[in-house]
Amino acid sequence: MAGAATLRKARPGPARPRAVTAGYLGPKVRRNLSAYGFLIGAVLCFTFFSWYPIIREITMSFQKAVYGGGYTWAGWANYARIVHDPTFWQSWRNTLEFTLLALVIGYAVPFGVAILLNELRHARGYLRVLVYLPVMLPPASALLLFAYFYNPQYGLFDDILRILHLPTSQWVFQPGTGFVSMAMISVVVASTWMNMGGATLIYLAALQNIPGELYEAAELDGAGLFSRIRHITIPQTRLILIMLLMLQVVATMQMFVESFVLTNGGGGVGDNAQSVVMLIYQYAFADSSASNYNSASALGVILMLVLAVFSGGFLWATRERHA
Amino acid sequence: MAGLATASARVPRRREASSTTRTLISSAQLNRRTSKIAYRVILILVIVVFTLVFIGPLYFLFTDGLKSTQEAIATPPTLYPHHIHPSSYVQAYNRLDIAKLLWNTIYYGFGALAFQLVFDVTAAYALSKLRPALGNVIFFLMLATLMIPATVLVVPQYLTVASLPILHVNLIGSPEAIWLPSVANAFNIFLLRRFFDSIPGDYIDAAEIDGASRLRILWRIVLPISRPILAVVSIFSLVAVWKDFLWPLLVEYGYTPTRETLNVGLFQGSYGTPQNLLIAASAMAAVPTIIFFLIFQRNIMSGLTAGGLRG
Numbered sequence: 001m002a003g004a005a006t007l008r009k010a011r012p013g014p015a016r017p018r019a020v021t022a023g024y025l026g027p028k029v030r031r032n033l034s035a036y037g038f039l040i041g042a043v044l045c046f047t048f049f050s051w052y053p054i055i056r057e058i059t060m061s062f063q064k065a066v067y068g069g070g071y072t073w074a075g076w077a078n079y080a081r082i083v084h085d086p087t088f089w090q091s092w093r094n095t096l097e098f099t100l101l102a103l104v105i106g107y108a109v110p111f112g113v114a115i116l117l118n119e120l121r122h123a124r125g126y127l128r129v130l131v132y133l134p135v136m137l138p139p140a141s142a143l144l145l146f147a148y149f150y151n152p153q154y155g156l157f158d159d160i161l162r163i164l165h166l167p168t169s170q171w172v173f174q175p176g177t178g179f180v181s182m183a184m185i186s187v188v189v190a191s192t193w194m195n196m197g198g199a200t201l202i203y204l205a206a207l208q209n210i211p212g213e214l215y216e217a218a219e220l221d222g223a224g225l226f227s228r229i230r231h232i233t234i235p236q237t238r239l240i241l242i243m244l245l246m247l248q249v250v251a252t253m254q255m256f257v258e259s260f261v262l263t264n265g266g267g268g269v270g271d272n273a274q275s276v277v278m279l280i281y282q283y284a285f286a287d288s289s290a291s292n293y294n295s296a297s298a299l300g301v302i303l304m305l306v307l308a309v310f311s312g313g314f315l316w317a318t319r320e321r322h323a
Numbered sequence: 324m325a326g327l328a329t330a331s332a333r334v335p336r337r338r339e340a341s342s343t344t345r346t347l348i349s350s351a352q353l354n355r356r357t358s359k360i361a362y363r364v365i366l367i368l369v370i371v372v373f374t375l376v377f378i379g380p381l382y383f384l385f386t387d388g389l390k391s392t393q394e395a396i397a398t399p400p401t402l403y404p405h406h407i408h409p410s411s412y413v414q415a416y417n418r419l420d421i422a423k424l425l426w427n428t429i430y431y432g433f434g435a436l437a438f439q440l441v442f443d444v445t446a447a448y449a450l451s452k453l454r455p456a457l458g459n460v461i462f463f464l465m466l467a468t469l470m471i472p473a474t475v476l477v478v479p480q481y482l483t484v485a486s487l488p489i490l491h492v493n494l495i496g497s498p499e500a501i502w503l504p505s506v507a508n509a510f511n512i513f514l515l516r517r518f519f520d521s522i523p524g525d526y527i528d529a530a531e532i533d534g535a536s537r538l539r540i541l542w543r544i545v546l547p548i549s550r551p552i553l554a555v556v557s558i559f560s561l562v563a564v565w566k567d568f569l570w571p572l573l574v575e576y577g578y579t580p581t582r583e584t585l586n587v588g589l590f591q592g593s594y595g596t597p598q599n600l601l602i603a604a605s606a607m608a609a610v611p612t613i614i615f616f617l618i619f620q621r622n623i624m625s626g627l628t629a630g631g632l633r634g
Contacts, residue, residue: 036449046464052488127369131373133377136616137609140590141605141609142609145380163399201624216345254474280477303475304471307472308470
């Protein structure tokens with residue numbers, strides 16, 4: 001092989017101790033040893049920062065701190081305490097509200113935009129860059145800008161409403177804890193603006209992989225525009241649609257930075273923009289009187305279970321239909 | 324180098340979608356007179372609406388920082404700064420210590436990138452080409468962490484970083500608190516391993532028979548072929564550090580001089596900072612990524628779709 005020959009030439013051969021050690025250790029053992037040498041860094045990092053914390057989260061959720069240091073078993077006490085906290089239910093409701101609104105707004109919009117962009121013959125590059133640009137901003141920049149637009153006294157959005165003679169809004173700080181609250185809609189709008197570029201580009205790539213003959217055949221059969229979308233575009237991109245749906249729900253259930261920055265870390269009026277991850281943060285680090293790693297861990301375990309059950313069930317349900 | 328050249332040629336290139344493929348609406352249909360007009364109208368509408376929606380906010384991001392504080396909070400808001408105050412950019416730069424925040428973010432980002440490239444590449448190489456005993460178990464355990472989102476684990480992760488088990492080292496406030504956890508990224512390992520798997524074993528066997536060490540094989544044969552996937556992993560890892568908020572808020576917050584990232588620093592600085600300075604600071608924080616994106620847009624956007632979901 002040419003490659004082998006060049007390699008030999010490139011390597012001014014020193015004596016090969018390798019041949020000698022081969023006598024002591026079998027080649028298989030040597031192979032394994034060097035493989036573990038290559039693996040050790042990543043395995044240590046996974047152990048310290050991923051595997052061990054997973055176990056620790058579960059054990060901590062069943063423990064309580066002992067006065068003077070250390071932990072002792074506490075049974076279900078942490079779980080019992082947090083489910084009696086009204087903020088717990090409020091933040092779950094908000095998170096579900098955010099997830100559902102993000103499905104209505106943040107999931108459908110990028111797909112529609114991708115279909116639209118895919119039909120255009122001009123300015124595609126420009127429009128793609130436009131849609132993706134906000135994704136690259138530091139989230140704090142984008143969110144502080146939206147907080148400025150949302151400001152009830154001097155914000156741009158209320159001014160637009162005033163020009164249109166529409167009632168103004170307090171946006172993120174609009175009181176009210178109804179299931180579809182203005183506070184959460186405001187958070188979703190900012191979040192969609194920031195994040196929709198990624199999904200749009202993934203859909204675009206999927207749309208470009210649809211064979212054109214399918215559309216041609218459908219057109220010959222007399223299928224109109226909408227039935228072409230329904231019977232070709234959607235089934236052909238089904239896998240991506242399902243994948244992104246799942247990834248988006250898992251991501252939106254962990255929403256933190258949007259609520260945190262837009263409400264100045266406060267969670268909105270009557271906690272109506274508080275998310276579950278924000279509550280974990282507050283349990284663990286902010287609420288000094290009730291600051292408690294164990295309650296935070298219990299909430300983390302619950303969120304972990306909810307997400308696992310959701311993704312497991314979702315994968316199962318979508319696989320079922322496929323078979 | 325003939326061998327390497329053929330090797331890279333054999334790795335399948337990504338298919339570029341041609342712009343001539345048939346889409347929902349056929350070109351023939353578009354060429355009709357009435358459709359042509361409709362298409363023009365829609366095209367112009369789309370361009371105008373998209374520019375307003377996506378550039379509009381950025382316009383205010385960059386111009387509102389030029390206003391005076393009174394003008395920035397005036398009702399009704401002014402569409403453009405009537406009196407231009409470039410000094411608010413200077414004030415914001417000094418007040419929020421943008422230079423330091425930017426430097427911190429870049430330092431954390433490239434450090435995390437270096438750690439990930441070294442540890443994740445070697446690990447994926449070992450899992451793909453050396454296949455040690457229990458390698459598949461390790462790989463499975465790594466992939467399993469994809470099911471458990473990072474934000475759920477912040478509390479035990481924070482406590483672990485505050486006192487590493489066995490070693491009893493406190494990493495809080497040190498850059499390693501960001502660098503080392505970033506290595507535990509199963510997605511990297513998955514992408515890299517899948518790519519390494521596609522490299523024909525012949526090249527490696529040939530080099531091995533020749534007596535090249537495994538490190539040398541990795542360096543001289545595997546890595547040169549893997550440039551596309553390394554680019555994808557690098558962009559993902561830089562963007563991840565750049566956009567992260569909760570973790571740097573926990574581990575790098577509250578030091579003097581500041582060790583915060585841009586994101587956290589901006590948020591912390593927002594308390595009590597006049598609105599025009601805050602917007603100016605946000606604009607300055609956005610400039611590096613906008614430039615980075617405009618330069619590397621092709622790689623970033625294709626990396627997103629190639630590495631993202633074609634699994």
